[in-house]
Amino acid sequence: MTTDNDGIRDLARGMRLLWRATGGARRGPKPTLTVDQVVRAAIEIADARGLSALSMRAVADRLGVGTMSLYTYVPAKAELVSLMLDALDAEGTLPHTIAGSWRERTESWAREDWALYHRHPWMLQASARHPLGPNTIRRFDSALRSLAATGLPVAELVATADVIDNYIRGMARRSIESRELQRRTGVSEERWWAELEPLLTQYVTADEFPAVRQAWAGGAFASDIDSFDYGLQRILDGVEGRIRALD
Known part of the structure; x- marks a missing residue:
């Protein structure tokens, strides 16, 4: 909404x-x-x-x-x-001005946007339909310039930027919602899951949900993997795979 x-x-x-x-x-x-x-x-x-x-x-x-x-x-x-x-959109460093590879520049862009949404969470509530100003266009231009070194066709550069932007927004929205829930309820994410776990053990059986129980037993849900960074790296791995396919 x-x-x-x-x-x-x-x-x-x-x-x-x-x-x-x-x-x-x-x-x-x-x-x-x-x-x-x-x-x-x-x-x-x-x-x-x-x-x-x-x-x-x-x-x-x-x-x-x-x-x-x-x-x-x-x-x-x-x-x-x-x-x-x-x-x-004028906040932060334009990614194309950062020394390094296209991947390093894109990672910087993603993390800056992630931090921006957490500083100003209401941005995720604003309509996607609004006129585009100079700072927004400048940041998008910088993102395309950062990706240009990939050698991807122009249409794919725009699509790649869109995929990355949507990923950042989606993950930021989830993170901010979790933070807001903790603020309103006083219950942390860790405490909520700790209280739910005994009930899940009762209802989520190995016979009916074998993959979930296997992951659970292996400690996957208690992993210290940074989900945002993990997903970002896999997206960029996919871009690198696309670059190799075009060579």
Whole structure:
């Protein structure tokens, strides 16, 4: 579920705002704020209380201005969320600027995005349908430049970037949900599974679920393998296999 508008909007207006293409001098009193100040205040609210708590009134209150005056900077919440996402895409190092192989650059990109989602979990609640700003495009361009050394066809570069991005988002969502459950309930993941295990032993029998019981007996579910890193490495192994197949 998303909390910002994912339907048809005035995309031209949103793009002008994202790219700061105002198109002429502004009439009326001299502004007391900047769009960037509005965006930063909105990010602080979403970080603290989630995207559902974000409203134009909440941002106005945080900045100490009237709600109606805020609309002279950003026309609606949907455009504000797009600005917030683009601002956060400016965080971190562009992967193509990192010394190393395409794989090392891609690993850096994946870990930076993983950390970004954990700093700003509301990003995963935002609609995928929003105008793309300069920082978002710059980061995507950097990802493609990082993968270009693979020699894959351009269409496959885009598909590979999409696979990696979806993997990061999916794993981050799972991790953040687990963290939020622990915060709300006071029960850690480890404690929850420890309490469930005796019941699973009773219901998950070796006759009916032999593979699960074999993995269980072998300690697979108590493994210290980092699932995020393991999955990322297997994806990149697959990319390397594809590169070899094209040689």
